[in-house]
Amino acid sequence: MTIPAAFAKIAVAFSNAGLGPYVDSFAEWPGVPVMDDGGSIVSPGTPVSRPCKVQVDRVTEAMRQAEGYRDKDVSLLVLCETLEGDLDTDATLNVTAGPNAGRWSVQSVDKDTMGTYWLCRGRRA
Incomplete structure (x- = not known):
């Protein structure tokens, strides 16, 4: 198992138990x-x-x-191991739970050095 896969497994387990920040979401493209x-x-x-x-x-x-930054933009961290394929700025992230639930347009995308997560700047869609 790779380090990114191990981290994702731990992060998902904690989040599913209500102890972590990652929520079920969908990356969507037209x-x-x-x-x-x-x-x-x-x-x-x-x-x-x-x-x-x-x-x-x-x-x-x-x-x-x-x-292009705006005051209400947010950071969106997408666990790479939980998303099939790559992420790009054509995507919208549909966050289905939590206080920030809703659709977020992806304004920028970068991947952390370890390849654990996509780091995106998001804006309410």
């Missing part, structure tokens, strides 16, 4: 539209939704200094 030859949308595509565990926290100082 469908990729299908266009006809004239450039008109024929179908909006199939949306993608993948389960994950997310912690909502205060933004980092680096996030405050980033272009």
Whole structure:
């Protein structure tokens, strides 16, 4: 077992017992539209939704200094082991529980050095 996998297992166990900050969530992407030859949308595509565990926290100082920062932005920590695939700024995180429940648009994405979590700046969607 890798260190990120071990950390995720421990964090999920504590959170499921009500002792940790990670809550059930979904990373969601809109469908990729299908266009006809004239450039008109024929179908909006199939949306993608993948389960994950997310912690909502205060933004980092680096996030405050980033272009586009707003006072109500938050830090979203997504355990990598709980999300199938990568995370990008096209995603919306749907946090399903806790005081910060709701949909958050992903404004920036970075991965910690160990690969344990995606560190995102989020904004209410």
